[in-house]
Amino acid sequence: MSLPSATNAGELRSLAVRIRQGDASAETELVHEFSHRVFVMGVVRTHDREAARELVQDVLMAVIGALRKGQLQDADKLAAFVHGTARNLINNQLRSACQRPPMEPLHEDLAQACRAEQLEDAERMRLVHQAMEGFGQEDRKILLMTLVEGHKPGEIAAALGLTSEVVRTRKTRAVKKVADLIRKKMSRT
C-alpha cells in the first residue's frame, strides 16, 4: 500500500515527461502519488466521501488526458496542475452536478489503483478506530473539541482545566500516535 509520499520535484517532472511519452506505468505511479490527496481534498470540499471517490477518477483521468496531449507546459508544476484540475472539477460539481462533463472510464490498471486507494481508506479507518480505543477520556475529548467542535486550544484548556500548551501537546501527540500506527501497519502490507 502506498503512503503519502514526498516525491521530489525531479521525480514529478520525470513522471510528467514519461506520461507524455506514453509510459503506462508512469500513469499508475501518478495515480498512487495523487489519488489520496485528491480524495482528501474532495471529502473536505464536498463533505461527501462517495462524491470524492468519483472525483478522484474524474480528476486523474483529466490530468492524465492532458499530460498525454502535452498540455502541461511546465513539468515542474505537476503537483500544482493536479491541484488546479481537482479544484476546478470540484467547483464545477458543487455548482451543478448535472453539468459535469462526461468522462471516459479509467482503463483497468488505473481503475484498480483507485480501488486499492478505497481499500486503504477502509483500512485507515479501521486503524484509527483501533488507536482511539486506547485513548483516555480526556484525550478523546481534546480531539473531539478540536476536530469536530472546532474549539481553539485556549477554549479547550479553559473547559478541561488544563493549559493551552498541554492541550496543544496532547492533541499533537495523539494525532502523531495514530499517524505512526497507520504508517507502521500499512507499510507492512
Added chain:
Amino acid sequence: MNCEEVEERNILEGYLLDRLTEPEREEFEKHYFECGTCFSQLQTGLALQTELRRQPAMAARARGASLLRAWVWAPTFATIIILFSAGIWWNSAHNRPPSQQVPSPLKVSPNVRVQVQSTPAAPSLEELARVEPPPYSGVVLRGTEDEAHETFHTAMQFYEKGDYTKAIPGVRAAAKANPQSASFNFYLGVCYLLAGQTDPAIVSFRQTVSLGDPAYSESAHFYLAKAYLQKKEVARAKDELQKTVHFHGGLESEAAQILRQLGN
C-alpha cells in the same frame, strides 16, 4: 505556506472544519500536494474527525446492541421458564390420583425446547420502533457561546436526565434562533421522538437532513426511520433505513438488520 505555519496557525484543523478563507485553503492545498508530512497529518486528522463524528452514533448502537443481546437470550429464558413450568406440572401430575392419564413431561419438554430455539419470535414493529437516546456530551465554554447555544445547553441538561419533554422548549427555541444548526434540529427531533411527539420529530429530522451536515445526516435518517416505524409507515421507514445504510457509517449494520427484520 510552510509546515511551521501550518502548525502555528492551526491550519490543518481550520481546513478540516471548513474555516479557512479561500486563499488560505488554496495555499494549504498547494502545500500538502507537495508535502508528505503535512499530508500524512491531514489524512490522519480527517480519519480521526470521521471516527469521532461516528462515535455518538456508535455509542447509541452499542446500547442498542446490548438491548439486542437481551433479545438473543430471550429463547433461553423462555426455555428455562417452560422447563420450570413443566417441572411444576410434572410434580403436580405425580400427586394426582393414579387413575388419571398423565403425559410424560420428559417427552414434552425437549420438544418445547427445540421449538423455542429454532423459531425465535421476530421482533414486532413496536420493538423495531424502540428508540435509544443518542448520547449528548456538550461541553459548555464560558464566555464563548451565543445565546442560542446557551439556551440549547441549558435545555440539554434535562435531556441528559432523561426528561425529554422538559428539554423541548429550550432546544426548540435554540433551533428557532439558529435554524441552520444541524445539532439543534437533530436533538430537537430526538426530544420530540422520545417524548412521543412523532410528527414534529419527523419535521425536525427532515430539517436536519436538508442541512446536509455530515455529522448528523446518517443519524437523522436513522431516527427518521424510527419515527416512521412508530407511525407504522413501513415503506417510508425502509426508505430512510436504506439511506442510512448508504452512509456506511456507525449505524449501517443496525439499519441493515432492521431492514432484514422488516422483510426487505
